[in-house]
Amino acid sequence: MKHRTTLAVLLAVLAGALAGAQSAFADTGDGHGNVVFVQTNQPSGNRILVYDRGQDGQLAAAGSYATGGNGGAAAPGTESDRLASQGSLAYAPAHQTLLAVNAGSDTVSAFRVQGDQLTLLNVVASGGQFPNSIGVHDGIAYVLNAGGAGTVQGFRIGVDGLEPIAGSARSLGLANADPPNFLSAPGQVGFTPDGRWLLVTTKLSTSSIEVFGVQGGLLSATPVVNPSATPVPFAFTFGPGGRLVDGEAGTSSVTTYGIQNDGTLTNPQSQTDGQAALCWIDRVQDTYFVSNTASNTVSSFRVGPDGRPQLVASVAATTNPGPIDLVSSDLFLYVETGVTGTVDEFSVNDDGTLTSIGSVTGLPPGIEGIAAK
Numbered sequence: 609m610k611h612r613t614t615l616a617v618l619l620a621v622l623a624g625a626l627a628g629a630q631s632a633f634a635d636t637g638d639g640h641g642n643v644v645f646v647q648t649n650q651p652s653g654n655r656i657l658v659y660d661r662g663q664d665g666q667l668a669a670a671g672s673y674a675t676g677g678n679g680g681a682a683a684p685g686t687e688s689d690r691l692a693s694q695g696s697l698a699y700a701p702a703h704q705t706l707l708a709v710n711a712g713s714d715t716v717s718a719f720r721v722q723g724d725q726l727t728l729l730n731v732v733a734s735g736g737q738f739p740n741s742i743g744v745h746d747g748i749a750y751v752l753n754a755g756g757a758g759t760v761q762g763f764r765i766g767v768d769g770l771e772p773i774a775g776s777a778r779s780l781g782l783a784n785a786d787p788p789n790f791l792s793a794p795g796q797v798g799f800t801p802d803g804r805w806l807l808v809t810t811k812l813s814t815s816s817i818e819v820f821g822v823q824g825g826l827l828s829a830t831p832v833v834n835p836s837a838t839p840v841p842f843a844f845t846f847g848p849g850g851r852l853v854d855g856e857a858g859t860s861s862v863t864t865y866g867i868q869n870d871g872t873l874t875n876p877q878s879q880t881d882g883q884a885a886l887c888w889i890d891r892v893q894d895t896y897f898v899s900n901t902a903s904n905t906v907s908s909f910r911v912g913p914d915g916r917p918q919l920v921a922s923v924a925a926t927t928n929p930g931p932i933d934l935v936s937s938d939l940f941l942y943v944e945t946g947v948t949g950t951v952d953e954f955s956v957n958d959d960g961t962l963t964s965i966g967s968v969t970g971l972p973p974g975i976e977g978i979a980a981k
Contacts, residue, residue, distance in 0.1 A: 647977030677710025688930030729769030735761025
């Protein structure tokens with residue numbers, strides 16, 4: 609009997625340890641699974657604002673957390689687009705980890721996410737100047753540094769936050785200042801859905817989309833440099849079959865590309881929305897929404913079976929001044945406005961149209977970076 613009791617105690621201890629290890633990357637199950645994160649990007653101290661999403665799509669404030677770093681502003685310091693990027697705030701769902709750039713401190717912060725509560729894990733050097741975008745795939749994150757020559761630096765995501773990957777830094781060979789001009793700062797870094805490639809848009813510096821091969825968390829020594837079909841490639845997502853869907857600001861166009869096995873982009877198909885400064889893009893089911901920061905509008909597209917973008921609505925919605933980064937959560941779309949400091953809320957209807965359901969107000973001008981879980 610004594611041996612059985614001892615065995616039972618040991619099993620209980622082991623079960624508890626296993627549960628604790630599993631919970632390190634697990635949600636709390638407290639009902640706060642629908643959460644939106646907003647980055648304030650203030651030079652005096654960057655913060656993450658947390659919002660619970662109600663069933664009606666409206667956001668309710670749930671907390672504010674210091675990142676341990678400072679926000680930044682690309683030259684010439686426009687309020688509407690201080691970071692000049694998409695993906696400055698990234699959520700890694702498999703690790704329940706939120707990653708934020710501190711462009712004014714050249715650092716990146718990692719938070720553990722439990723429900724709608726954040727715990728700061730660590731703050732690490734970004735590996736370059738003016739970090740402005742983060743791409744995540746499985747347990748790997750790459751940070752885009754937009755200043756100077758431009759670099760991408762790799763990190764592993766662990767229980768203690770971010771750990772730099774030795775030998776992972778790659779130069780983009782740019783010639784930017786620090787901070788960079790918002791037109792020449794590279795716009796986004798991101799992985800293809802299968803994790804085989806890492807892409808970087810260079811905007812006006814070279815108007816190219818640079819494609820690195822990925823193997824074992826490391827990148828190819830140099831990227832395949834692909835000229836964009838229209839000027840100023842900015843932000844991107846992916847469509848059916850892994851086709852690249854890129855927002856290109858020069859002609860306010862959406863362009864799609866096929867990605868070949870050697871990293872080249874082929875068969876570009878472009879369509880303008882007739883607005884000004886199409887920069888940010890997000891996909892909700894089969895509809896792609898873009899922010900037109902100079903027009904104060906959101907447009908909508910679909911992509912046909914042949915890869916051709918099809919304009920659904922040139923003005924799917926109007927926004928407060930300076931729409932920038934946007935994110936979806938289920939069938940709701942949230943659009944940051946950098947000038948007025950709001951998050952405009954929309955429901956996405958079955959036909960892809962948008963219905964305004966309100967705005968979160970009172971945020972500081974210059975906000976940039978939004979993510980959801």
